[in-house]
Amino acid sequence: MSLQHSATARTLFTPVRIGPFTLKHRIVLPPLSRLRAQPGTAIPSELQLEYYSQRASDGGLIIAEATAIAASARGYYHAPGLYSDEQVAGWKRITDAVHARGGIFFTQLWHAGRTSHIEITGSQPVTASVDPAYWADTSVMVDAPDGFKPASPHRALETAEIATIVEQYRDAARNAKRAGFDGVELMAANGHLIDQFLQDNANKRTDRYGGSIENRARLLLEVVNTLTEVWGADRVGVRLAPSNSFNGMGDSDPRALFGYVVQQMDALGIAYLHIIEPRVKGADTIAESQPPVASQQLGKLFRGPVIAAGGFNPATAEATVATGDANLIAFGRHFVANPDLPKRIERGLPLNPYDRSTFYAFDARGYTDYPFYDTSLANPLPAA
Numbered sequence: 001m002s003l004q005h006s007a008t009a010r011t012l013f014t015p016v017r018i019g020p021f022t023l024k025h026r027i028v029l030p031p032l033s034r035l036r037a038q039p040g041t042a043i044p045s046e047l048q049l050e051y052y053s054q055r056a057s058d059g060g061l062i063i064a065e066a067t068a069i070a071a072s073a074r075g076y077y078h079a080p081g082l083y084s085d086e087q088v089a090g091w092k093r094i095t096d097a098v099h100a101r102g103g104i105f106f107t108q109l110w111h112a113g114r115t116s117h118i119e120i121t122g123s124q125p126v127t128a129s130v131d132p133a134y135w136a137d138t139s140v141m142v143d144a145p146d147g148f149k150p151a152s153p154h155r156a157l158e159t160a161e162i163a164t165i166v167e168q169y170r171d172a173a174r175n176a177k178r179a180g181f182d183g184v185e186l187m188a189a190n191g192h193l194i195d196q197f198l199q200d201n202a203n204k205r206t207d208r209y210g211g212s213i214e215n216r217a218r219l220l221l222e223v224v225n226t227l228t229e230v231w232g233a234d235r236v237g238v239r240l241a242p243s244n245s246f247n248g249m250g251d252s253d254p255r256a257l258f259g260y261v262v263q264q265m266d267a268l269g270i271a272y273l274h275i276i277e278p279r280v281k282g283a284d285t286i287a288e289s290q291p292p293v294a295s296q297q298l299g300k301l302f303r304g305p306v307i308a309a310g311g312f313n314p315a316t317a318e319a320t321v322a323t324g325d326a327n328l329i330a331f332g333r334h335f336v337a338n339p340d341l342p343k344r345i346e347r348g349l350p351l352n353p354y355d356r357s358t359f360y361a362f363d364a365r366g367y368t369d370y371p372f373y374d375t376s377l378a379n380p381l382p383a384a
Contacts, residue, residue, distance in 0.1 A: 024059025042081030044090035058102030075112025095180035113193030183235030191247020277310030
């Protein structure tokens with residue numbers, strides 16, 4: 001895959017502002033759970049240091065993978081965390097390396113909720129409402145100590161417990177500062193805890209966190225307000241997946257729900273909105289020819305920058321930014337396979353094909369071994 005000439009992608013390589021940062025291009029590495037942290041400890045690994053260093057570009061935005069706010073929030077055994085001093089130290093090495101190459105680095109704060117297993121969390125996973133059909137759904141698989149398996153039975157959070165969850169987000173946001181990140185993104189998509197509260201097929205609560213759209217969005221708003229208290233609104237982003245069915249999600253009126261959420265985010269003045277298009281489901285594309293409808297619709301309600309994600313190639317990314325349907329484009333699978341993706345797109349160079357079988361492996365294969373087009377771009381890691 002290639003573009004005919006770098007001029008074809010001229011809009012992607014115009015500056016754009018995210019909070020206090022001026023980015024030199026509009027190609028984003030989104031949060032991608034690649035399962036390469038140290039197993040069990042959730043401490044970032046040497047492989048992750050190399051991976052993010054490879055993909056850092058001068059003036060480009062990187063958003064780290066879903067990072068657990070507490071041990072009980074984890075959803076994958078090989079995913080990283082930000083709740084211990086050792087994890088903070090591990091991330092600090094990575095943020096230093098990304099900054100040495102001119103990158104802007106946010107982290108994604110994450111609570112998996114019911115999309116987990118007791119062998120990972122050490123306690124029964126929690127969610128908005130109990131749904132026995134969910135843990136019987138073998139299409140939902142999580143990375144456990146002895147391999148992938150269906151999520152284990154969960155329980156509904158008591159109303160009084162929710163304040164503790166919010167404080168875990170506060171602690172993780174503070175740890176993100178200590179680790180040297182430039183900002184934080186809230187994972188409110190893909191069937192994880194915040195999404196489980198938002199969408200009414202997962203939230204059957206009758207307290208102040210359930211029922212109306214305003215109630216179901218309450219946890220999201222409480223967490224975002226907490227993150228802005230730590231970071232300031234201009235260094236907080238939110239990721240949403242409207243009408244996306246990944247991890248068993250669904251809502252009876254997604255347009256009303258996500259319209260309300262986006263209006264609230266606009267009022268708070270957050271740094272950006274990150275929207276996963278419903279044409280993808282997890283790592284799978286289900287409607288590649290569908291235009292970025294979610295970004296088109298919700299972007300009209302948000303005055304800040306919009307990052308669109310889901311099934312883009314260089315040509316469709318350029319068209320989407322050029323028409324104003326989004327301000328930046330997140331490339332997942334192509335950034336996996338092309339550590340020098342911005343340079344390749346800018347110069348109209350062919351792209352490495354990605355190997356889906358290695359997306360969720362645990363070693364360097366399909367992670368740090370994809371070649372740069374120009375080996376001179378593969379700079380050695382900065383000295384420790």
